[in-house]
Amino acid sequence: MPSSASDRDAAPYAHETRVAVAAAEEAGALLRGRFGAARAVGEKDAEGDVVTDLDLAAEKIILARLQTHFPHDRILSEEAGLLDAVGRRTWLVDPLDGSNNVAIGLTAYAVGIGLCLDGAPVVGVVHEPVTGRTWQAVRGRGATCGPERLPGPSGAVPRSGPVVAWTQGHAVGRADPVAAGLRGRLERRSRRVLQLWAPLLGWSMLARGAIDGFVGYRAEGIDFPAGALLAAETGVEFRTLDGGPFTVDAAAPDTDRNFVAARADTLTYLLDVVGEARAA
Numbered sequence: 575m576p577s578s579a580s581d582r583d584a585a586p587y588a589h590e591t592r593v594a595v596a597a598a599e600e601a602g603a604l605l606r607g608r609f610g611a612a613r614a615v616g617e618k619d620a621e622g623d624v625v626t627d628l629d630l631a632a633e634k635i636i637l638a639r640l641q642t643h644f645p646h647d648r649i650l651s652e653e654a655g656l657l658d659a660v661g662r663r664t665w666l667v668d669p670l671d672g673s674n675n676v677a678i679g680l681t682a683y684a685v686g687i688g689l690c691l692d693g694a695p696v697v698g699v700v701h702e703p704v705t706g707r708t709w710q711a712v713r714g715r716g717a718t719c720g721p722e723r724l725p726g727p728s729g730a731v732p733r734s735g736p737v738v739a740w741t742q743g744h745a746v747g748r749a750d751p752v753a754a755g756l757r758g759r760l761e762r763r764s765r766r767v768l769q770l771w772a773p774l775l776g777w778s779m780l781a782r783g784a785i786d787g788f789v790g791y792r793a794e795g796i797d798f799p800a801g802a803l804l805a806a807e808t809g810v811e812f813r814t815l816d817g818g819p820f821t822v823d824a825a826a827p828d829t830d831r832n833f834v835a836a837r838a839d840t841l842t843y844l845l846d847v848v849g850e851a852r853a854a
Contacts, residue, residue: 587689587697587712590644594687594699595708597639601632601669601685602703605676609703612676623744624677629653632669636687640665647689650824652796664690666824668797672772684774688800693825698803700774709778709804717781717807724781726808729838735765736786736840739776743792743828752852753791756815759851760789760844777801780835781808787836787844791815792828799824802835810835815852817845 605628614624633653640649641657644665649657651667665687670676672683681704689697696713709724711717717724738760746753760767768785770776774797779785781804788805790798802822806812812820815832834844 585712585715590689590697591699591710591712593639593643594689594697595701595710597636598685598687598699598701599708600639601635602701602706604628604635605632605670605683605685606703609676609681610679614677624673625653626670626673626677628676629670629673632685633667636667636669636685640667640687650796662692664693664824666690666796666799668774668800671774671797672770674771680771682770682775683772684778686774686797686800688797688803688824690799690824693823695799695803695822695824698800700778700800700804702775702778707778709781711781711804711807713803713807715807717804719782724804724808725783726781726805726810727783727786727837727840729836729840731839731843732765732786735763736836736843737766737768738764738844739768739770739773739780739785739788741769741773741776741788741790741793743794743831745828746792750791755851755854756789756791756848759847759854763843763847763850773797774801777804780805780810783808786840787834789835789844789848790831790833793831793833795824795826795828795831798822798831805835810837811841813841813845815848817849 612626612628616625648664668686675682685701687699698711701708
């Protein structure tokens with residue numbers, strides 16, 4: 575029997591999910607409407623990662639909604655930093671994942687909002703303004719896009735090799751030997767390695783089965799929990815680079831956020847590839 579509206583409202587984190595979806599989609603409408611007029615207003619680091627005026631405008635929309643509905647929750651946002659409060663719940667906000675893409679006119683960007691309880695993600699929302707699609711997940715209840723459940727990757731290794739997303743943190747230098755070794759080995763053993771400058775797009779692709787895996791080295795923490803929850807709720811498994819258990823924890827330092835995410839045979843395959851890179 576289909577669930578009623580009251581049943582859905584009573585589901586865990588239903589209100590939080592609705593607010594996050596509405597905030598992400600409102601921010602996404604602003605980003606889409608002003609995309610062509612975006613301008614850089616600052617740099618985050620020596621590597622040239624930028625902040626645009628659209629980052630700030632989208633962030634203002636999201637923070638206003640979250641603070642109105644959840645005034646006692648902590649918020650950690652990409653540009654505003656930590657808006658502290660007392661409690662176990664923390665919202666993580668990336669108002670424009672892909673700022674560097676937007677700054678050069680590349681239409682590959684997303685909005686990400688996650689809610690963590692004691693560091694563990696319980697709600698994840700990713701919105702892609704270009705297509706208007708919104709992906710959402712609640713811990714233990716699966717991941718969806720509208721009414722459709724996301725299937726996740728098949729777990730089978732394609733004959734031509736897997737398509738894999740790659741991410742590394744802002745603090746990782748261009749000459750970092752570990753990052754270079756991992757990327758190089760993945761390039762040789764994969765059909766394609768996607769370096770999107772917008773990790774949330776990689777997570778949405780993995781969750782809907784468009785790519786086969788995701789590898790990260792010292793990944794950024796703001797966007798990670800929301801995207802990782804999407805993937806985890808489709809059955810994607812996470813491992814450390816040496817194959818050990820990996821826990822998605824928003825409170826962990828970026829230096830510990832090194833992971834391989836995939837399913838079944840693809841996970842085994844990618845761990846072998848990563849092991850070769852680390853041995854070399």
